[in-house]
Amino acid sequence: MSGGVEWALHCCVVLTSVEEPISSAKLAELHDVSSSYLAKQLQALSRAGLVRSAEGKAGGYILTREPASITVLDVVEAVDGPGRAFTCTEIRQRGPLATPPESCTAPCPIARVMIEADTAWREALRAISIADLVQDVASTSGPLAMGRVSAWLTTKQA
């Protein structure tokens, strides 16, 4: 899976601590990653409607929804695309013993297992929201960690 997903998730978490737009440059400096490439991930989030972009001098990105209503799956699908990891090529319909198409109304057992596993994976990601991540961060890194991030984002004038 794409590595930019991790960046996008971290950005969503820190964006919960502020209410004003934050530019991609600031987010990149905070995470020490490529500003240009991070911009691409943020664009993907913008296209998916998870964040709203504000242009102009004091522009940047803001979360459009409540953190509790944004799931990790939303971010993953926005960045990596909604496509499934496994795609059935219908091997059973090929070769000398091909199964006739009229008998292939249901997906083949192999595809069924893969779809089932993919669904389990997605459900695990859907069960966690950005708000849950923020709470975990507070529990792990101390309650004031998010406050420090917020202060840095709002004061630092890069």
Next chain:
Amino acid sequence: MSGGVEWALHCCVVLTSVEEPISSAKLAELHDVSSSYLAKQLQALSRAGLVRSAEGKAGGYILTREPASITVLDVVEAVDGPGRAFTCTEIRQRGPLATPPESCTAPCPIARVMIEADTAWREALRAISIADLVQDVASTSGPLAMGRVSAWLTTKQA
């Protein structure tokens, strides 16, 4: 994920119907796929110990274990490698507000969610065995489907 996984799984299913070695060329013709590339996947299965290769004139591949003791996850890991889909790059330890390494004993919440989802995915694949797939095929394509495959593999002298 690699597309060769689908081929490998189909091969494992059809290999349950015979007890003599089947060459990669026959398996490729049966599925109408590239013989050379399929050979690579079978080599991966051989390295993982799921199948045993027999060289010589009447050589080929045989399953080493009972179909019920081979899980779909075994095949997936053999072909795609045991690596996880998501790799945490420890972003929290970078940038101006980096978390000190001594505070990073536990994985960060984001990585935790990803690992959890990955585990759920793996458990779903581990729950299904090749024998289960064979039974599903019998239920779907009729009880004699596997017999026809077995007959084709043993009679056809390509």
Next chain:
DNA sequence: GGCAAGCTACTCGGATACACGGTGTCCGAGTGCATGGGG
């Protein structure tokens, strides 16, 4: 007829090109804010 040596043909296995998607970067179009002048 039985047996052994040699040969053949077929197999696996790894080493070798090609292609596509992810990775990383850059520059142009657009917009809100700050400034300076006028009323």
Next chain:
DNA sequence: CCCCATGCACTCGGACACCGTGTATCCGAGTAGCTTGCC
């Protein structure tokens, strides 16, 4: 003092190269089985 036109600096957005992994292929090493000659 208030308002408006102007300029500017900063922003996003998409278009452009680079690299690694997956995809596809080929040829060489090795072996089991068949053939043939001999005892």
